[in-house]
Amino acid sequence: MTDTSIKPRRVRFSWEETPLHWVPGDPFTTHLINVLHMLLPAGERWFVHVFKQALPYIQDPRLKAEVKGFMGQEGTHAVAHQRVLEHMREQGLDPGPYVENIEWIFERMLGDDTMPPIARTYWLKERVALIAAIEHYTAVLGQWILDARPLDDAGADAVMMDLLRWHGAEEVEHRSVAFDLFMHLDGSYARRTRTMMVTGPMIVLLLKRGAGFLMANDPILRGRLRAKWTHYFYRAHQGRVPTLRSLALAVPRYLRPGFHPSQEGDLRQALDYIAISPAHAEFLSLTSETYRRSQ
Numbered sequence: 496m497t498d499t500s501i502k503p504r505r506v507r508f509s510w511e512e513t514p515l516h517w518v519p520g521d522p523f524t525t526h527l528i529n530v531l532h533m534l535l536p537a538g539e540r541w542f543v544h545v546f547k548q549a550l551p552y553i554q555d556p557r558l559k560a561e562v563k564g565f566m567g568q569e570g571t572h573a574v575a576h577q578r579v580l581e582h583m584r585e586q587g588l589d590p591g592p593y594v595e596n597i598e599w600i601f602e603r604m605l606g607d608d609t610m611p612p613i614a615r616t617y618w619l620k621e622r623v624a625l626i627a628a629i630e631h632y633t634a635v636l637g638q639w640i641l642d643a644r645p646l647d648d649a650g651a652d653a654v655m656m657d658l659l660r661w662h663g664a665e666e667v668e669h670r671s672v673a674f675d676l677f678m679h680l681d682g683s684y685a686r687r688t689r690t691m692m693v694t695g696p697m698i699v700l701l702l703k704r705g706a707g708f709l710m711a712n713d714p715i716l717r718g719r720l721r722a723k724w725t726h727y728f729y730r731a732h733q734g735r736v737p738t739l740r741s742l743a744l745a746v747p748r749y750l751r752p753g754f755h756p757s758q759e760g761d762l763r764q765a766l767d768y769i770a771i772s773p774a775h776a777e778f779l780s781l782t783s784e785t786y787r788r789s790q
């Protein structure tokens with residue numbers, strides 16, 4: 496069997512102590528980042544669904560093993576973020592209506608039946624290219640959260656920061672897999688450009704609308720504070736959310752001939768974080784405890 500370092504890791508997060516505004520006194524930053532919990536479960540389940548269809552076309556055993564490891568990691572991420580949505584619901588913020596829109600996008604608009612059966616291969620290549628473009632952004636955001644000291648300085652909840660950093664670190668770790676799969680199956684520069692041109696603005700639009708939804712439905716704010724661009728620019732200036740400039744500059748990097756995702760992010764830093772992630776350590780200690788008791 497081909498060995499690959501990309502494998503899902505078990506984690507355990509305890510949400511009991513995490514407040515609704517987990518960046519204290521900063522509901523805007525809290526909710527802008529919370530949009531990820533609404534996007535990722537449906538999005539990452541869709542990655543796994545599409546990649547499962549791509550598996551039979553992969554000729555390289557090493558890439559195939561990496562794609563399987565990637566699928567395991569994304570499936571684990573989806574479950575972890577889903578739990579945060581349950582916690583938000585318990586705190587009186589129902590993400591349901593927005594999540595239903597997101598599920599419609601991934602399951603219907605980008606689903607298997609959007610194109611006629613004759614276009615099956617075309618549609619598979621198109622969706623793999625879309626995932627590669629999205630994964631460029633998840634790697635950029637993953638590195639950003641690993642570096643985001645201003646959130647720690649603001650007193651952001653430690654469990655939430657661990658979830659985001661564990662996920663971000665695995666995004667940096669598997670940043671090349673979707674791109675390598677796209678290049679293996681197709682690699683068309685026109686498709687790479689087209690899908691990235693859709694992905695960048697889509698991510699910004701979904702984040703903006705999601706933050707607006709959460710701010711409007713927040714049971715503490717009760718409609719007194721709305722999401723505004725001025726909030727965004729202020730928090731980006733403070734380093735609590737990524738700047739628009741950093742998101743925009745990611746596009747030409749992806750489109751540069753000779754680009755490879757391995758040039759992005761700091762793998763050593765990502766793996767170092769995973770080694771000390773409390774969620775991963777908690778799971779390991781829990782399993783060894785169960786094992787000891789069973790002896």
Ligand SMILES: [Fe+2]
Nearest residue numbers: 539569572666
């Ligand atoms: Fe992920």
Ligand SMILES: [Fe+2]
Nearest residue numbers: 569630633666
């Ligand atoms: Fe990913």
